[in-house]
Amino acid sequence: MTEKNFNDLSDEELIVEFQNNNTISAFEILVKRYKNPLMNYVFRFLGDYEACTDVVQETMIKVYRYKDSYRSIAKFSTWIYTIAGNLARTELQRQKRRKMFSINAYGKENNENYEIPDNRYRPDIETDSGIKYELIQQAILKISSAYRQAVILRDIQELSYEEIAEIMNITVGTVKSRINRGRLQLQKLLKHIYKD
Amino acid sequence: MKNFNDDSKYDEVKKVLQNLKKIEVPLNFEQKLFDRISQNKFENELSFIDKLFLPSRLIPTTGFAVAIVLIFFLTNIFVPSIDENPLLVSPRVRTDVISTIVENKTKQKTNNDIFNSTETTQFNFKNKSNKKTSPTNDPNLGIRITGRSTQSNSYYYGSIPAYVSQNGIINKRGLDYKQIYLQRLKRAQIEQMRKRIEALLRNSNR
Numbered sequence: 001m002t003e004k005n006f007n008d009l010s011d012e013e014l015i016v017e018f019q020n021n022n023t024i025s026a027f028e029i030l031v032k033r034y035k036n037p038l039m040n041y042v043f044r045f046l047g048d049y050e051a052c053t054d055v056v057q058e059t060m061i062k063v064y065r066y067k068d069s070y071r072s073i074a075k076f077s078t079w080i081y082t083i084a085g086n087l088a089r090t091e092l093q094r095q096k097r098r099k100m101f102s103i104n105a106y107g108k109e110n111n112e113n114y115e116i117p118d119n120r121y122r123p124d125i126e127t128d129s130g131i132k133y134e135l136i137q138q139a140i141l142k143i144s145s146a147y148r149q150a151v152i153l154r155d156i157q158e159l160s161y162e163e164i165a166e167i168m169n170i171t172v173g174t175v176k177s178r179i180n181r182g183r184l185q186l187q188k189l190l191k192h193i194y195k196d
Numbered sequence: 197m198k199n200f201n202d203d204s205k206y207d208e209v210k211k212v213l214q215n216l217k218k219i220e221v222p223l224n225f226e227q228k229l230f231d232r233i234s235q236n237k238f239e240n241e242l243s244f245i246d247k248l249f250l251p252s253r254l255i256p257t258t259g260f261a262v263a264i265v266l267i268f269f270l271t272n273i274f275v276p277s278i279d280e281n282p283l284l285v286s287p288r289v290r291t292d293v294i295s296t297i298v299e300n301k302t303k304q305k306t307n308n309d310i311f312n313s314t315e316t317t318q319f320n321f322k323n324k325s326n327k328k329t330s331p332t333n334d335p336n337l338g339i340r341i342t343g344r345s346t347q348s349n350s351y352y353y354g355s356i357p358a359y360v361s362q363n364g365i366i367n368k369r370g371l372d373y374k375q376i377y378l379q380r381l382k383r384a385q386i387e388q389m390r391k392r393i394e395a396l397l398r399n400s401n402r
Contacts, residue, residue: 031229035221043219053222060229133217140213155213183206190212 011076019067027067031060034080037157041081042088044152047141048095055091059084074166081159081167085149092145132193139189147182154179283386288372 006014006029017026038059043052062083063070070079140148146168153164154175164179165172203210247253378386 028226028230031226035225036218039221040219044216049219052219053225056221057225057229057232061232064233136212136216151213155210156216158214180206183209186209186213187206190209193212 012072015063015067015070015076016072019070027064030063030076030080034077035060038080038084041152041157042084044137044140044156045085045088045145045148046092046095047137051091051095052088055084055087058087062087075163077159078163078166081153081157081163082169085167089145089149135193136190139186142189143182143185147178147185150175150178151182151186155183 006017006023006025009017009026009029011030011033014026014030017023018030035056038056039052042055043049046052046055059080063080070076140152143151149168150164153159153167154161159167161172161175164175168175170178
């Protein structure tokens with residue numbers, strides 16, 4: 001089968017091809033299809049581009065290594081989003097620990113209070129992507145991680161409630177509740193954006 | 197019950213989120229990924245058990261364990277031993293007992309009187325209500341060596357008053373001291389010493 005033919009196949013057919021025949025081309029097409037959506041999802045969740053790139057790379061490597069653990073009963077998108085979500089959560093925990101550790105170390109060495117730098121009004125960020133996007137991203141990062149994940153999957157990635165429920169391993173009702181609560185928190189945080 | 201299906205009130209939030217700029221991977225993303233895959237860098241990942249025995253984890257853990265053991269032994273070394281040699285320990289002076297003995301002395305009781313009276317054996321050291329005689333400043337303390345002594349006044353200067361009953365057994369009532377159980381060999385040695393001192397005293401009295 002040529003690469004052109006592979007492009008016509010669905011995600012599920014491609015992963016089955018990769019599982020059965022170890023066809024790298026099939027895997028490459030899956031990477032091409034999912035690299036940007038996953039990058040968008042993980043970046044909105046973590047807010048750190050470098051860490052986000054590593055998480056997406058790790059996700060692709062996990063797909064490559066554990067291709068046999070995929071079962072045809074589930075959608076491929078659900079499976080890959082679950083892997084990326086788990087890795088992103090692990091990275092978030094690691095970042096929190098690192099931040100806490102570095103704050104403690106700073107205080108001890110310099111014997112003074114540490115102030116977390118405020119990047120919101122950095123001129124370079126303002127010119128690159130616009131302060132409005134930066135503020136929205138900051139607001140997304142302020143809501144709790146469970147609500148954040150649900151809101152991103154629904155409103156940014158535009159997945160169905162059922163898919164989100166499967167990715168987050170919760171019921172559809174819980175998904176809806178989390179999305180609503182997340183949106184409510186965001187609405188409060190983004191009030192001034194609407195006025196503009 | 198809340199209706200979570202009503203999304204209309206969050207239209208503004210949804211619109212803001214949907215209009216966010218899409219984030220894309222860096223240009224060399226795929227190249228890096230396939231380089232990693234081709235080099236099999238991930239194959240060297242360690243299992244949980246292997247990670248437990250990494251030197252970076254094993255060394256601090258072992259160090260901590262050794263430190264705990266050392267601290268345990270060091271603290272045990274500096275704890276004072278309970279087994280004391282009674283011959284080396286300086287006895288404690290008891291003022292309440294001293295005053296009682298002084299009172300007895302002022303009564304000028306003979307040695308035999310003390311031996312024969314039941315008052316001695318039933319003497320209460322802590323009884324301070326005995327106001328028959330006034331206390332003196334005489335610092336002399338009485339130590340009676342044996343119950344078999346007869347005529348001689350067997351009060352000797354020392355720090356612990358040891359009253360002896362008619363049977364020759366030291367009356368320990370009211371004394372605040374620690375009782376130590378000696379081994380047979382030590383007991384024999386002490387007995388031998390006691391006899392020797394007794395003999396010396398008898399000789400000196402003659």
